[in-house]
Amino acid sequence: MKVLYSEIKELVPRLKASPKEVGEALTLTGFMMDGFTEVSYKGKKDYLLSLEIRQNRADCLSVIGLAQEVAAYYNLKLNIPTVKPISKNTKKLDIKIETKKETKRVLAIKIDNVKNIESPEWLKDYMSFYGLNSAGLLVDLSNYVMMMTGYPSHLIDFDKTEGSICWSINNSFKEITTLLGSVTKLNNNEIIIRDNNSVLALAGIIGGKTDSIDIKTKSIIVEIAIYDRSIIRKNSRSLSITTEASRRLEKDLDPNGADYAMKMLVALILKYAGGQVASSLFSYYPKKYISLKIQFDKELPSKLAGIEISPKDTLRILKGLNFQVISKNNKLTVTPPTSRMDVSLPEDLAEEVIRIYGYNHIPTNETPCLEIVKNITPKNIVLAEKIRDVLTSLGFDETLSWPLTQKGINDKFNYSDLKEITTQNSVNDLFPHLRQSIAAGLLNQMTEYFKKGVEYIDIFEIGKVFGESGKNYLEHESLGILSATKNNNLPQFKDKVESLLRLLGFENVKYFESKLKPRISNPESCWDIFVNNQNIGILYKLTPSETKLNIYFAEIDIEKITKLLTSVDNNPVVELTQKLIPLDVNIELDEKDSIFEYLDNLEKKINKKNIWSINIADIYQMEEKKRYTLRVTYEELSDKEAKDTHLKTFGSNII
Amino acid sequence: MTEEQVKKLLEELKSDLESAESSTATTKLWHKYFSDTGSFKLLIKKIKDLPAEEKKTTALIIQQAYKEAQELFTEKEKSIKGGEMSGNIKSQSEDINLIAPKIGHLHPISKTIREMNELFTSMGFSIMDGPEIETDEFCFQRLNVPADHPARDMQDTIYIKEPDFLLRTQTSSIEAQVLAKYKPPFKIVCPGKSYRNESVNKSNHFVFHQYQGVVVTERTNMKDLFGTFQVLFKKMYGEDVVTRYRNKYYPEVEPGVGPDMQCFNCHGKGCPLCKGVGWIEMGGAGIIHPNVMKMAGIDTKKYVGFAFGLGLDRWVMAKYKITDIRTLLGGNLGYKYYENESII
Numbered sequence: 001m002k003v004l005y006s007e008i009k010e011l012v013p014r015l016k017a018s019p020k021e022v023g024e025a026l027t028l029t030g031f032m033m034d035g036f037t038e039v040s041y042k043g044k045k046d047y048l049l050s051l052e053i054r055q056n057r058a059d060c061l062s063v064i065g066l067a068q069e070v071a072a073y074y075n076l077k078l079n080i081p082t083v084k085p086i087s088k089n090t091k092k093l094d095i096k097i098e099t100k101k102e103t104k105r106v107l108a109i110k111i112d113n114v115k116n117i118e119s120p121e122w123l124k125d126y127m128s129f130y131g132l133n134s135a136g137l138l139v140d141l142s143n144y145v146m147m148m149t150g151y152p153s154h155l156i157d158f159d160k161t162e163g164s165i166c167w168s169i170n171n172s173f174k175e176i177t178t179l180l181g182s183v184t185k186l187n188n189n190e191i192i193i194r195d196n197n198s199v200l201a202l203a204g205i206i207g208g209k210t211d212s213i214d215i216k217t218k219s220i221i222v223e224i225a226i227y228d229r230s231i232i233r234k235n236s237r238s239l240s241i242t243t244e245a246s247r248r249l250e251k252d253l254d255p256n257g258a259d260y261a262m263k264m265l266v267a268l269i270l271k272y273a274g275g276q277v278a279s280s281l282f283s284y285y286p287k288k289y290i291s292l293k294i295q296f297d298k299e300l301p302s303k304l305a306g307i308e309i310s311p312k313d314t315l316r317i318l319k320g321l322n323f324q325v326i327s328k329n330n331k332l333t334v335t336p337p338t339s340r341m342d343v344s345l346p347e348d349l350a351e352e353v354i355r356i357y358g359y360n361h362i363p364t365n366e367t368p369c370l371e372i373v374k375n376i377t378p379k380n381i382v383l384a385e386k387i388r389d390v391l392t393s394l395g396f397d398e399t400l401s402w403p404l405t406q407k408g409i410n411d412k413f414n415y416s417d418l419k420e421i422t423t424q425n426s427v428n429d430l431f432p433h434l435r436q437s438i439a440a441g442l443l444n445q446m447t448e449y450f451k452k453g454v455e456y457i458d459i460f461e462i463g464k465v466f467g468e469s470g471k472n473y474l475e476h477e478s479l480g481i482l483s484a485t486k487n488n489n490l491p492q493f494k495d496k497v498e499s500l501l502r503l504l505g506f507e508n509v510k511y512f513e514s515k516l517k518p519r520i521s522n523p524e525s526c527w528d529i530f531v532n533n534q535n536i537g538i539l540y541k542l543t544p545s546e547t548k549l550n551i552y553f554a555e556i557d558i559e560k561i562t563k564l565l566t567s568v569d570n571n572p573v574v575e576l577t578q579k580l581i582p583l584d585v586n587i588e589l590d591e592k593d594s595i596f597e598y599l600d601n602l603e604k605k606i607n608k609k610n611i612w613s614i615n616i617a618d619i620y621q622m623e624e625k626k627r628y629t630l631r632v633t634y635e636e637l638s639d640k641e642a643k644d645t646h647l648k649t650f651g652s653n654i655i
Numbered sequence: 656m657t658e659e660q661v662k663k664l665l666e667e668l669k670s671d672l673e674s675a676e677s678s679t680a681t682t683k684l685w686h687k688y689f690s691d692t693g694s695f696k697l698l699i700k701k702i703k704d705l706p707a708e709e710k711k712t713t714a715l716i717i718q719q720a721y722k723e724a725q726e727l728f729t730e731k732e733k734s735i736k737g738g739e740m741s742g743n744i745k746s747q748s749e750d751i752n753l754i755a756p757k758i759g760h761l762h763p764i765s766k767t768i769r770e771m772n773e774l775f776t777s778m779g780f781s782i783m784d785g786p787e788i789e790t791d792e793f794c795f796q797r798l799n800v801p802a803d804h805p806a807r808d809m810q811d812t813i814y815i816k817e818p819d820f821l822l823r824t825q826t827s828s829i830e831a832q833v834l835a836k837y838k839p840p841f842k843i844v845c846p847g848k849s850y851r852n853e854s855v856n857k858s859n860h861f862v863f864h865q866y867q868g869v870v871v872t873e874r875t876n877m878k879d880l881f882g883t884f885q886v887l888f889k890k891m892y893g894e895d896v897v898t899r900y901r902n903k904y905y906p907e908v909e910p911g912v913g914p915d916m917q918c919f920n921c922h923g924k925g926c927p928l929c930k931g932v933g934w935i936e937m938g939g940a941g942i943i944h945p946n947v948m949k950m951a952g953i954d955t956k957k958y959v960g961f962a963f964g965l966g967l968d969r970w971v972m973a974k975y976k977i978t979d980i981r982t983l984l985g986g987n988l989g990y991k992y993y994e995n996e997s998i999i
Contacts, residue, residue, distance in 0.1 A: 030902035032913065034932055054904035230803035304910060304942050304959075306878025347945050351910035354877070355902035359912065364898065368882035370778065371872040373840045377781040385769070392759030400762050401985035403787070403848065403862060421788070423822070424814040427852050428861055434788075434815075441985060456757055463848075464787050473788045473820060 001031075002129055003066050004039070005047040011067035014076045019047035025073045026066065029355045030054050039129065042122050048129055056342040058251035062150030065339070072320035072356050083263040086281055093221065093282045094164040099191050099203075100286065102231045103167055105255035107262045108223040110158060110279035111269055114138065116217045120272070132244075138213050138220065141268045143244070151224055151253065151261035152245035154193070154201055158219040160211045163196030165221065173199045177209040178241075190235045191227065204232040204249040205241050219278070222269070224262050226255045252341040255289050289338055296332040296346050301353040309357050317356045318349065380477060380562040383504065384462050387479055387558070390500050396458040396481065401441025403464060404431040413437040415518040415538055418467025418474060434466035438480025439520065439553050443542075446484050450547050457484040457549075458496075462558065477558040479537075484549040490525065490541055493552040497529070497539060501556075505565065506531045510596040514538055521553075529556065530596075536560045580612055581634045581642040585650040588627045595628050606649050610637050658713070661720045664694055668724050672731045678739060681732045688724060695724050763975045764864055764983065767891075767967060768846040771866060774890050778883075780842040780868070785829035787822060787848060788815055794823050797831040798907040799946045811852040813861065822850035826867035827907055830962055834943075834951035839871040839958045846967070857979050864967035871943065871953065871960035877910065880940055880961040884914050888937075891970065892916065897923070899934065908941025908962060919973070938965035 005019040017025065023033035026049070035050030051066070059065040064080060071078040086109065093108055119127070119140040127134050130147060134140055142153045156165070170192045175185050176199045184202075186192075191203040198210040204227050213220065226249070233250035236242055266277065298311040315332075318325050323343075324335040336343040343349060354362075388398060407430075410420045414436040421434040435441065438461050449457050465478045481500075483493045494511075501509050511527040518526075521540035529537040537556035545551060574580060589598060595616060602614075611632060618629035632649075634642040668688055675681050688695045699721055702714045761769070772782055785793075791802075800807060802818070813822045823829075829845040845867040853859045868883070881900055888896045896916060903913030914937045918929035925931040940963035945955045968983060977983055 028899075028901045030904065030911075032901065032903075032936075034930065056904055056906075233803055304876055306876030345909070345945060347909040347942070351902070354910050359877075359900045359902060362878050362881055362900070364881045364885045364900070366878060366882050368778075368879040368886070370842060370870060370875065370879060370883075371840055372779055373842050373872065375779075375781050376783070376837060376841060376843070377776075378783070381782050381784060388761055388765060392761055394759065395757050396759040398760065398762040398765055399985065400764060400983070403850075421815060424817055425852060426813050426861065427854050431861075444985060458757065458759070466788065473815060475786060475788055477784075 001053045001061050002048055002050050003063055007063045008067045008070050011079055012071045012076050023049045058253045059339040061248050063148050084267045086266050087277050089277050089280050091279045093279045095282050096164055096166040097284045098168040102191055102228050104226045106225040106284040107258050108221055108282040110221050111275045112219045112278040114273040114275035116215055137273050145261055145265040149261040151258055152248055153224045153265055154207055155213050156211045156221040157213055157217045158221050161195040166194050179207045179209055179212040184239055205236055205246045206243050224258045226253050254339040256338045291335045291338050292344055294334045296334045296349050300346055300350045304350050305354045305362055307362055314353050317353050380558055383562050390503050391460050394496050396460045399445045399459050399461050403435050405433050405435045405440055406431055409440045410436045412520045413439045413518050415516045416467055418469050421466050421468050436465055436467055438478050442480050442482040479556045479558055481554045484551045488550055497554045508532050532564050582631050583646045585630050586627055588625050591624055610634050658716050661716055665720050678735050681735055695721050763971045767971050775844045780844050783833055783843045783845045785832040789823040789828045791819050793831045794828045797950050798827050799944045800906045813850050813852045825849050826865040830869045842870045844868045860980050866965045866967050868963045871958050875959055905939045907944050907947050909944045911941040
């Protein structure tokens with residue numbers, strides 16, 4: 001919303017503050033100044049202030065509304081222009097309101113014998129400040145009153161209408177040609193203003209061409225109507241038409257204020273375009289809006305602000321904003337003006353007091369006095385931070401990628417049995433799906449690095465992955481790790497992933513051939529990662545790519561491993577006097593058999609009392625078989641006892 | 656055994672030692688002279704067989720010769736071993752690799768979040784997260800934004816299934832989740848991704864990062880909120896940072912606050928970065944709206960709270976001098992420390 005400094009000054013005559021100071025005061029009280037321009041208006045130097053209007057302050061999309069704020073802030077009197085009452089006429093207008101539920105108020109009046117001449121220069125200039133083209137005197141005056149009061153009005157060329165004028169829900173017109181000449185297709189559920197034959201306007205949004213004012217217009221109907229804001233918002237969105245009128249009417253405009261705006265507009269038309277009032281004032285107002293009475297604790301502003309705001313200041317500010325205040329038994333009953341439909345709670349009143357008192361009176365340099373409370377940080381957040389530390393220490397760079405992906409990407413990278421989730425309305429229609437794996441983003445990043453000639457690429461990302469199961473949308477935090485090298489590097493990559501897991505406290509890490517393999521993986525090099533016998537992720541080599549790099553990827557479900565986090569209960573300390581006896585044994589397994597399954601079975605069978613650890617020390621590839629050297633380390637036994645135990649457990653396989 | 660013979664044996668040893676050039680040779684000499692069958696060892700053994708009258712003089716000569724022989728031998732052995740060792744040092748020496756190793760880096764967003772988390776955890780805040788696929792209830796309704804409320808225009812929503820399921824448009828949804836699930840008092844911060852239905856270009860993205868803070872205790876107020884912001888701004892932008900706090904509308908707070916920082920580029924004079932106004936908007940904040948508290952079942956007579964939300968991406972871009980938001984989110988970040996990055 002733009003406002004001229006001279007307009008505010010006219011309404012607040014004792015204002016001494018400079019244009020810039022006024023802009024700063026409005027900024028402080030909730031209307032941020034985002035533009036300040038020197039202009040010339042009515043032959044004098046003036047300033048145009050551009051202000052961001054709060055979403056819930058329809059009353060401030062007007063010069064009078066903003067002047068009220070300025071007057072309250074500087075504790076000055078507001079002089080609202082007086083307007084003449086509308087002269088009496090007994091002739092009734094033929095108007096029907098079918099949209100009783102959607103329409104809060106309609107005012108309409110007929111004026112005959114008007115002359116729609118060119119606007120005077122000051123009015124043309126005024127229109128230009130608001131970015132509006134001058135469209136003849138009558139339309140310009142209508143727009144002028146909208147800027148002054150905040151109420152949009154609509155002018156109908158009476159001679160172009162047939163029969164009665166009716167507010168109804170559209171169910172017969174397929175399209176409307178707007179007064180700007182563009183044709184808009186209708187959806188059959190908009191509020192329209194129509195006569196017997198034609199659609200005259202999209203109510204609250206834009207007028208139609210059929211009844212529009214032109215240079216020959218002699219007889220007009222002026223209407224001001226207030227609707228249920230949500231209908232205007234919906235119609236404006238669905239038809240993709242936003243106008244100065246719709247911007248105001250999709251907010252809560254006070255139906256009571258329409259009278260003043262109508263009086264002002266009629267008076268201005270009669271003054272500048274001539275003519276006479278030719279009907280009685282039509283008024284549809286089934287449910288008069290009255291203000292709420294709010295019980296208010298005078299101490300509330302001080303309590304919320306954290307500084308002392310005296311009851312005297314509170315009263316001054318509320319009265320300055322045109323709120324009625326009744327003080328009884330040390331309690332206040334406050335009635336806001338009906339234009340302040342945003343104020344309904346004591347906290348709303350407290351905000352009014354504090355913002356006009358000035359946020360700049362609240363000190364910023366005092367240490368906040370916050371209560372001591374217990375730590376409720378979930379473990380997965382701590383774990384993710386630890387992962388970042390470990391992986392950067394292992395030489396990996398962290399990246400972030402898009403959680404939305406292109407079509408076909410999830411098909412390649414998914415290894416879960418969940419369905420892909422698709423967005424309904426994303427403007428980025430090339431990226432309609434939520435990712436099911438971190439891999440795609442890392443692969444894109446890798447390609448970027450590769451293009452830049454980076455030779456060794458080690459990257460990771462922590463983020464959400466998504467999937468649908470039945471009617472549930474699921475998501476979990478996931479860690480993706482990718483390495484790309486010219487040489488074969490899978491064992492080293494696996495070692496880094498496992499180092500991470502071990503540093504996080506997971507001892508029991510195992511790999512089994514993946515049950516569900518992503519299409520992008522080399523099916524011969526794809527393993528599920530197990531920790532404490534639970535599948536927590538996947539590790540695979542990607543199928544060969546154009547880059548000719550060897551690309552390895554691992555993904556770990558952070559939420560799953562968070563649940564597996566336990567404190568380490570074994571004692572890792574070896575006493576100086578303690579003897580550890582490592583003894584080896586060879587195990588031959590078929591190619592397809594898993595050493596981890598063998599170890600699982602072994603652990604179930606043997607007495608683990610004196611066993612410090614069992615590790616795979618070596619692997620030797622044989623024809624159709626693999627030979628594993630296991631190193632079993634015994635504790636708290638003599639050499640002979642250890643050898644005997646070893647022999648008893650492993651028999652002739654001992655080396 | 657004459658003194659002559661002892662001297663001769665000593666001379667023989669000297670000559671042998673002189674010609675010895677390796678530790679193998681000295682080992683052989685040790686056997687020749689000092690093993691159980693070695694010449695000097697045999698001499699020593701013979702002492703006990705000497706006639707009594709010779710024992711006094713000859714034994715002394717033998718013992719002295721034996722000692723001298725041992726000293727000569729040890730000296731030679733040391734010298735040979737030393738020589739051999741210096742030969743080994745050379746053959747076993749290694750050169751250092753002059754190629755710099757690759758080191759890992761955190762993403763600038765993570766680094767910034769970490770810095771902020773450190774500050775807030777030092778003030779006793781917990782860190783929280785919440786779902787990115789949200790319901791209309793938690794993203795809007797519980798934050799006092801009913802259906803068709805004008806405030807929804809501020810946030811273009813990406814829907815998964817209209818009207819109920821969407822991608823969260825703000826980290827305030829985490830606030831709604833925490834208010835519903837935890838009993839006050841609590842102090843939390845929630846860094847996280849948010850989504851808006853925007854086309855991707857140099858300065859806009861459909862995914863961006865926010866940092867939400869929520870405090871609900873028996874006593875707090877706007878002064879605490881401003882103080883908290885000031886601590887944060889000073890930590891992130893230095894002691895000289897100039898701020899202002901103005902009234903701003905957000906449906907989930909009442910009173911609402913807009914914290915601004917004086918433009919670091921023009922120091923308030925107005926420049927293209929701050930669109931000529933001299934200030935940069937840092938986010939939104941305020942005292943939690945009583946409707947929000949009541950919807951979460953929190954007794955507003957007992958508890959009061961404040962909340963704030965900050966956009967992270969622009970902070971990070973300014974700090975690391977990144978000009979294209981696409982670089983920050985899945986573009987190409989370099990393998991180096993960034994300008995202004997403090998390591999410790």
